[in-house]
Amino acid sequence: xxxxxxxxxxxxxxxxxxANDDVDLVVERGSVHAxxxxxxxxxxxxxxxxxxxxxxxxxxxxxxxxxRTFDSPRDAINAGIGMIHQHFMLVEPMRIWENIVLxxxxxxxxxxxxxxxxxHEAVRELSERYGFxxxxxxxxxxxxxxxxxxxxxxxxxYRGADVLILDEPTAVLTPQEVEELFGxxxxxxxxxxxxxxITHKLGEAMHAADEVTVLRDGVNVxxxxxxxxxxxxxxxxxxxxxxxxxxxxxxxxxxxxxxxVEGLHVEDDRGVEAVSGVSATVREGEVFGxxxxxxxxxxxxxxxITGLRRPTAGAIRFQGDSMVGVSRRExxxxxxxxxxxxxxxxxxxxxxxxxxxxxxxxxxxxGFTGGGRIDWEAAGEHADxxxxxxxxxxxNRASTAESLSGGNQQKFIVGRxxxxxxxxxxxxxxxxxxxxxxxxxIHERLLELRSAGKAVLLVSSKLDEVQALSxxxxxxxxxxxTGVVDPATVTEEQLGLLMxxxxxxxxxxxxxxLDEEVSx
Numbered sequence: 472x473x474x475x476x477x478x479x480x481x482x483x484x485x486x487x488x489x490a491n492d493d494v495d496l497v498v499e500r501g502s503v504h505a506x507x508x509x510x511x512x513x514x515x516x517x518x519x520x521x522x523x524x525x526x527x528x529x530x531x532x533x534x535x536x537x538x539r540t541f542d543s544p545r546d547a548i549n550a551g552i553g554m555i556h557q558h559f560m561l562v563e564p565m566r567i568w569e570n571i572v573l574x575x576x577x578x579x580x581x582x583x584x585x586x587x588x589x590x591h592e593a594v595r596e597l598s599e600r601y602g603f604x605x606x607x608x609x610x611x612x613x614x615x616x617x618x619x620x621x622x623x624x625x626x627x628x629y630r631g632a633d634v635l636i637l638d639e640p641t642a643v644l645t646p647q648e649v650e651e652l653f654g655x656x657x658x659x660x661x662x663x664x665x666x667x668x669i670t671h672k673l674g675e676a677m678h679a680a681d682e683v684t685v686l687r688d689g690v691n692v693x694x695x696x697x698x699x700x701x702x703x704x705x706x707x708x709x710x711x712x713x714x715x716x717x718x719x720x721x722x723x724x725x726x727x728x729x730x731x732v733e734g735l736h737v738e739d740d741r742g743v744e745a746v747s748g749v750s751a752t753v754r755e756g757e758v759f760g761x762x763x764x765x766x767x768x769x770x771x772x773x774x775x776i777t778g779l780r781r782p783t784a785g786a787i788r789f790q791g792d793s794m795v796g797v798s799r800r801e802x803x804x805x806x807x808x809x810x811x812x813x814x815x816x817x818x819x820x821x822x823x824x825x826x827x828x829x830x831x832x833x834x835x836x837x838g839f840t841g842g843g844r845i846d847w848e849a850a851g852e853h854a855d856x857x858x859x860x861x862x863x864x865x866x867n868r869a870s871t872a873e874s875l876s877g878g879n880q881q882k883f884i885v886g887r888x889x890x891x892x893x894x895x896x897x898x899x900x901x902x903x904x905x906x907x908x909x910x911x912x913i914h915e916r917l918l919e920l921r922s923a924g925k926a927v928l929l930v931s932s933k934l935d936e937v938q939a940l941s942x943x944x945x946x947x948x949x950x951x952x953t954g955v956v957d958p959a960t961v962t963e964e965q966l967g968l969l970m971x972x973x974x975x976x977x978x979x980x981x982x983x984x985l986d987e988e989v990s991x
Contacts, residue, residue, distance in 0.1 A: 472499040473499070473500050474498065474499060474533075474535075474536070475498055475499065475500040475501075475534070475633065475634055475665040475899060476496070476498040476499050476532075476533070476634055476665070477496070477536075478495060478497075478517070478520070478521065478530065479495060479496075479530055479531045480529060480531070480918045481493070481494045481496075481520055481530035482494070482497075482527060482529040482530055483517070483525055483528050483529045484526055489526075490513045490689050491513045491516055491520070492513075492514040492688075492689045492690050493529075493530070493905065494513070494517055494530070494592065494689070496517070496684055496694075498634070498665060499665070499682070501660050501664070502660060502666070502681045502682065503656050503660055503668070503680045504680060504681035504682050504683075504684065505667075505669075505670055505675070505679065505682070505684070505930055506518065506667060506669045506684055506686065507670055507671065507676045507683050507684065507685050507705065508671060508709060509671055509687070509878070509905075509906045511876055511877060512686040512687055512689065512709075513688070513690075514686050515638055516689075517686070518554065518636050518669060520532070521541075521547065521552060521601070521667075522541075522552055522554040522636060523543050523544045523545070523547035523552075524544060524545050526540075526541070530815075534547075534551065534634075535551075548630050548631070548632070551632055551634055552634050552636070553626075553630065553634070553635050553889055554627070554636040554637075555620065555624060555627065555635065555638065555640065556625045556638050557639050557640075557642055557643075559619050559621060560623070561619060564610065564611075564612060565611060566607065566608055566609065567594065567605060567606065567607050567608070567609050567610075567611060567614070568591045568594040568595075569590075570611055570626065571594050571597075571622060571625050571626050572590040572594065572605075572629065572991040573926075576590055577590050577593065579928070590608055591608075593722045594607045594629070595607050597625055597628060597629060598625060600626075600662075601655070601659060601662070602619075602655075602660050602828070603624075603625065603658075605618060605622065605708065609818040615648070616643050616644060616648065616764070617644055617648035620640065620648075623880060624637075624659075633663075633664060633665060633669070633675040634664075634666075634667065635659065635664060635895070637666070637669065638669045639670060640668055641670070641672070641675060641936075642765075642932070645764060645967040645970045645971050646934065646964065646966060646967035646970075647967040647971065648967075649675070652677045655754055656668075656679055666698075668680070673705050673706060674702070676697070676705065677697050677700075677705070680697050681696070681697060682695065682697065683697055683700070685694055685705065685709055687709060687710075687711060692708050693708055708816060708827070708933060709796070709906070710906050710908045717898075723756040723757065724756055725754040725942065726924060727755055727758040728752045728753070728754050728788075729753055729754060729755050729757075729778065729789065729790060729894060729925075730753040730787075730789055730895055730926060731751075731753075731787070732749060732750055732776065732786070733786040733787075733788075734748050734750055734752050734786065735749045735750070735782050735787065736748060736782060736783045736784040736785055737768070737782045738771070743769040744783070745770075745771040746768045746772045747768075747949075747950040747951050748785070748951065749772060749785075749944060749947075749950070749951065750952075753895070753926045753928050754890045754926060755925065755926050756921060756922070756924045756925070756926070757921060757926065757942040757943065758927040758941045759863050759926075759928050759941065759943050760861070760905040760931070760937040760940050760941030760943070760944040761929070761930045761944075761946075761947055762932075762934060762937045762944060762945070762946050762947070762966060762970065763931065763932070763946055763970055764946060765932050767948050767949055768947055768949070768951075769930050770812055771950075772947075773809075773812070773897055773899050773928075773930055776794075776897060776928070777807065777809045777897055778798060779799060779817070789802065789807060789895065790806075791804060799865045803891070806892075806893050806895060806925070806946045807893060807897065808888040808891050808893035808895065808897070809888060809896075809897045809901060810884055810885055810888050810896070810898040810900075810901045811884070811899060814877070814881055814884055814931075815880075818880070819831075820872065821871070821872045821873040822872075823871065823874075824867050824868065824869050824870060824871050825854045825858065825867075825871075825872065825883060826847065826851045826853075826868050826869075827850075829853050829857055830845065830847065830850045830853065831890075839853070851868055853890075854868045857883060857886035857887055857890060858886075861883065861885060861912070862882065862887060862909065863875070863882050863886070877905060881903065881909075882901075882905060882913075883908055885901055885913055889916055889920070893920075893925065894925060894926065895925065895926045895927075895928065896925065896926070897928045898917065898929050899930040899931075900930065900931055900933075901917070901929070902914070902931075910936075914936075917929070920979055921942075929941060934963065937958075938961075938966070941958045942958070943955060943956075943957070944957070945959065946966060946970055948969065948971065948972040953969045953973070953974060954969045954974070954975060956969075
């Protein structure tokens, strides 16, 4: 097979940062090639160079054997390169065919009028040719996220793309939609199209790609064939050391309810109801997981529980006490720790150093105050302990939060919250942006808290994470629980149905006995 894309010695520097360091990459024509690595490894930057969004500091781009210089994405598109970003660029009120031809409309009458009929027919024919099953007349606002992604792919194909770059394409898809996307890959490569997809998920790379290139700290650490490499080997390439992918077994006997939510209704910032009558109980000595595609009310539910958003109806009880009117600070004092979804907005004060950030929420505790003032020596020792225990880099208490990478910011927040010795941990996406080794460490700490009789409410869009750690698992769709299931027996297909808003037959899955958990 001939290379469709060759990147030769690509280096991309930003002020103070080398995002890509002398990266070579060869992608064969008609193949699926995964670009694998942790957040910050340089994957998206490298593909932005290929797509013409960035010009490389050094190196060259070769397309079909011809060196090319791209000054803009338009140049890359003209060379047959298309890119589908994480956030779709579609006009929702418009019809699918209108979105696909937008900016490249066929015309008639000497270019004076858009050929609507011709455009519609071109989109229909393109969808049929690749087996996409997309109705050109549907409005984008009325179709699923998976169909919207196909529309983005059709947009690129309509513009003549032979090489398609997809950036984290499964981030907002259900398991069924992920499988459908991989089926689309097969249809495209069967017609000699080339796919490059960016991911940090080992399983996806192994399942869908012919070859995988691993980036770590901006460097290409190797390209391997998925038929011959193991998940463990890929993980070691990503992290630079051996990683335990399977969590150790631990047992715990659930105790009394620590957190109870009854008939909760919560509105979002626009005043639209985001949580609709949810009820749940999180017991001591268990992990209660919530799965679902982002944006289905998980954020508002967590904010109501932690005191950051006032519910419009319903009750929240922590250790038997009503949380109505109880401040965020008082919830912390009572033993409620919180790992927020947005570490910048909710977890850290970015210009503060790690000593100051380490005592946020605990600055009034006896261990950090003396004579009406914060004991900065004790606060510094506390920050040092978090840095050492949770491997925060650089290991310098004087570092500001904004000077740390996203992964190290996350590790510091996790360490601060776990070191409060809480009775309840509300953990939302606790491993977002951290490497595999740190993910392993955080998972073990969550299970240690569970084994110590603490309660854990875990919210994650990573299906493998929430399924592996949870004792009971709720699935949230459009503000409601569509089911509460046993994560040990439920299948990925069944979870996907629940995430899409479908219900399961009683005999289809072993439900946990908790009638009060499912929303009204």
